[in-house]
Amino acid sequence: MTKRSLVGGRALALAGIVLLAFSLRSAVASLSPIVDEISADIALSPTIVGLIGTAPPVCYAIFGILTPRWERRVGVQSLAVVALVAVTAGMIWRAFATDAVSLVAATALIFAAVGVANVLLPPLVKRYFPDHLGAMTTLFTTTMAVATFVPPIIAVPVADAAGWRASLGLWAAFALAALVPWVVLAIRSRAIIGEENLPVAARRLWSLPLTWALVIAFSASSATAYTMFAWLPLVLTETGGVSAGAAGALLSLFAFMGLPLSLLVPTIVSRTRHGIAVLFVVAIGSALAGVLGLAFLPTIATWLWVALLGLCPLLFPLVLMLLGMRTESPRTAVALSGFVQSAGYTIAAIFPFLFGVIHTATGGWTIPLLTLGVIAIAAIPAAKIIAQSTSVESELRRREP
Structure with missing residues (x-):
């Protein structure tokens, strides 16, 4: 790999890591602030709301343990693409949900994909920035923190101005943007997928x-x-x-x-x-x-x-x-x-x-x-x-x- 391609790969990976980290938390934090607005259109019982609230760590645990097996089959970059496609689709589906079942199903898809991507972030940093582990870890965890604070601030005003569907759906744009660098990096890495066996x-x-x-x-x-x-x-x-x-x-x-x-x-x-x-x-x-x-x-x-x-x-x-x-x-x-x-x-x-x-x-x-x-x-x-x-x-x- 030439120096130019290495630098280009790092630039794409940097953008991809930041956008991926932002998408993971914004997808989760954008729902709870507008539950009341959603409930005005869709009947949400306390049980449903509680289920949505407890789903993240459960999905993270289940899909976290499955991620290494999937990564060995398709590669870490390609799996990041799959996770982002699922997050994007889930956020769009959730914005157009017509009942509690579809809202919960879309949210579960989002949390499952986030569970996969959570596992991928540290290895992606390890792959592209082995000499800057600390700085890059700080960058994506800080991005996660920002993505946790920002949606609750914006969600209600957007819901008041344009409706709760627009408030939920707008965050899909960030996941869609995150797809671009990872699709490019996945295509570049396709030649080596499957060559590296799982280490002992x-x-x-x-x-x-x-x-x-x-x-x-x-x-x-x-x-x-x-x-x-x-x-x-x-x-x-x-x-x-x-x-x-x-x-x-x-x-x-x-x-x-x-x-x-x-x-x-x-x-x-x-x-x-x-x-x-x-x-x-x-x-x-x-x-x-x-x-x-x-x-x-x-x-x-x-x-x-x-x-x-x-x-x-x-x-x-x-x-x-x-x-x-x-x-x-x-x-x-x-x-x-x-x-x-x-x-x-x-x-x-x-x-x-x-x-x-x-x-x-x-x-x-x-x-x-x-x-x-x-x-x-x-x-x-x-x-x-x-x-x-x-x-x-x-x-x-x-x-x-």
Whole structure:
């Protein structure tokens, strides 16, 4: 490959990664703000709304584990194209839904495709930017954060001006735009699809402590985020004595806290010898302090406990970066990404439900909050394993007789 084609491929991949990351989150975040407007045309029961709300982590878990198998058959670029076609089709279908069944089916298609693309992003960065893993991981996770904040701000005004169908459908334009670079890159790579067999390392991921340590770290971040998005406003109004409006503002604070520090993840990891350990200490220590504060001092400095708890999700960009750092080939990165995200999202899907069950059984919020702290504690030994490991392949080589 010439230098010119390499640069051109990187430019296309850069545009593709950014647009793909934006499409993944905008597809998910654009629905909930306008549920009331949709309900005026389509009868949506609380069960249907709840099903849509809990579907993302379930779809991410199921399709995350299937992605490595599909990637081996068609290649990572081609599978990205398939995922984007499905996201685009799902968003258009959802915008023209005529009943609850078609709305749920279209949304499920979107979440399934997002589950596939979630797994592909770290390996795509590994393939095209192996020398800039940190910077590129920061770029696409920041893009995801922006794509989470922007749709709720725009969705309602667009729905008021042009209707809820236009509000949902406009985000398909970004997924359609993301198709262009990936179609080009898929065509360029078609000659090598199927030539690279699944590495032995990828077939033995389940046997490595490093793999399970990454799963635990990813679970700690995702379970905390999903549980707080589901329950934090109610916890605050019942224990902290805050109004519903203030609880919503504090939930926004929780969502925002992980972003500034996550931007520093590559710098901390690359320039500090113990950067990974430092980030784990910050995330785990802050999560435990936030949980204990909300459990025992909910009316004192409530904003502080929420802000501290909001630092735990900084493990999300760190783990995504480590999926590239702890593998030696893009194909192993696909397998590791699929395994870690699938297992992690499975736990994330269970935990909000478990949080509610414990609340119902105990009649209070102290025990559920302390239970949330358990998963943060579980990340302590995981942090040690991750910080001391080199790569999946090297860990397996050490085990060879």
